[in-house]
Amino acid sequence: FQGLLRQVQGLSRLIEDLRMLSLRDSGHLELERVPADLAQEIASVVHAFEPRLQQRGFTLRTQVDLPDRVACDPVRIRQALMALLENVHKHATPGEVHVLARVVEGTCRLGVEDAGPGIPPELAGQVFDAFHRGDAGRPQSAGGSGLG
Secondary structure: OHHHHHHHHHHHHHHHHHHHHHHHHHOOOOOOOEEEOHHHHHHHHHHHHHHHHHHOOOEEEEEEEOOOOEEEOHHHHHHHHHHHHHHHHHHOOOOEEEEEEEEEOOEEEEEEEOOOOOOOHHHHHHOOOOOOOOOOOOOHHHOOOOOO
């Protein structure tokens, strides 16, 4: 139930992001930073995705080296991690997937690494453009809004 609740919260936040897209050009993205157990937030998302990823032949590995509390927006972090793991599920070559989190020079870094195939170089500059879809030939019915 808790995992489902977190996913609903993440989706609610995504809907709110649609309203906030008009603020994107100003460089304003609203964050609600609070002290959070980021390791636990990451673990809950990984736990929720692990069965689906295992069914497709992925093995999840986590390496989290974080302080007990991190000032962050835990809902946004979960949202981003869910989007990354969903992209792994849809697009990556089955194999090991590494979810990494650590502090580098005072900044918390979270990453997801998989076996590829990766983002084609010609699309790398567009991955953060709202509503941009890498495969223009893929039908809308295949899913995805371009907000991931």
